[in-house]
Amino acid sequence: MPESSIVVRPQPMDSETYTASSRLQAAGLAPAIAVFERAATQVPLPTAPQPIVLADYGAGTGHNSLLPLGAAIKVLRSRTSAEHSVLVAHTDIPDNDFTAMFRTIEEDPDTYLRKDPATFASAVGRSFYGQILPSNSVHLGWSSWAIQWLSRTPAEIDGHVHISDCTDPQVQAAFARQAAHDWHEFIAFRGRELGPGGRLVVMTMAVGDDGEVGFRPLLRAIDDALKELAGDDVITSDELSGMCIPTVSRREVDFTAPFAPSGRFERLEIEHLEVFDAEDRFWERYRADGNATAFGARWAAFARAAVFPALLTALPTETDEQRVGELFDRLESGISERMGAAPEQVRIPLAHVVLVKRPRT
DSSP: OOOBBOOOOOOSSSSHHHHHHHHTTTTTHHHHHHHHHHHHHHHHOTTSOOHHHHHHHHETTSSSTHHHHHHHHHHHTSSOTSSSOOOEEEETTSOOHHHHHHHHHHHHHTTTGGGGGGGGEEEEESSSTTSSSOOEEEEEEEEOOOOOBBOOOOOOOTTTTTTGGOOOHHHHHHHHHHHHHHHHHHHHHHHEEEEEEEEEEEEBBBBTTTOOOOOHHHHHHHHHHHHHHHTTTSSSSHHHOOOOOOOOBBHHHHHHHHGTTTOBBBEEEEEEEEEEEEHHHHHHHHHHHOOOHHHHHHHHHHHHTTHHHHHHGGOOTOOHHHHHHHHHHHHHHHHHHHEEEEEEEEOOOEEHHHHOOOOOO
């Protein structure tokens, strides 16, 4: 089966839908912030005037970075003077909406810039599957809801939009190989960028202890809504067959594989690894208000912001914005109706991974 073209990590379509996305993606953020704060107490700090460098890998529009970075900067500031500068490097692919990101950093009430005048923001528009910052330059790194996006779609999934529903062993193997390769590359280049003693905290999708990857009700709703659109000739059968959400959930053994057998890779070691089920905040809201329509609408808005742009790669390059907007509106409506018709809690397995770079021996 031929390999498809590169798939970029999708970005939100607008601020309203991204707000819905970020509300759900805040799941797991509080415990991750605690892990990040602990890492900030442990990393070695440079002597002024050399800045303390924080890297935000896969920043998107910055919403899921502000609170963690602000918490870490507060810890770092307690360890050094108020004049010691902190440089935050937000990184993402070149197609990322950096305008929206800088507006978030400048205007959001939670921005770290308002809380620390000696902290400065910058951006790098390159994929984190390669080296994007100077070697030994980063003291503390953060990445959330980013590394689950594959650098490319390795195979077409027949009849579904996500690999978790695929039963073809060859396709499953192709996705597993790509996921292993991407994780290997991601940590290899972070091993170069981190300075000795530096730490990187990663929060990403995971596979539960029972083998569950999560998001099942949402994926069913997306599949069914897309098939309905194909039946109504809103999209063609070829477009439907080419649509894919190229995300993966990793098991504990997947995270640890590059470090075997010595426990060290590119001078990195896993200092902490935890897989847990995050809270479905939309479900908790539904339990409180009983509003099934709002429950479906929240999940549909999340899907529109988080995964709809990935489906665009199946459309002809000349597709106009009007058609895309109409398709997204119909798809969002279909998902909302299905999720609201029979509300159920969505399982969200996540992982926290802390990597530390050891000095040379």
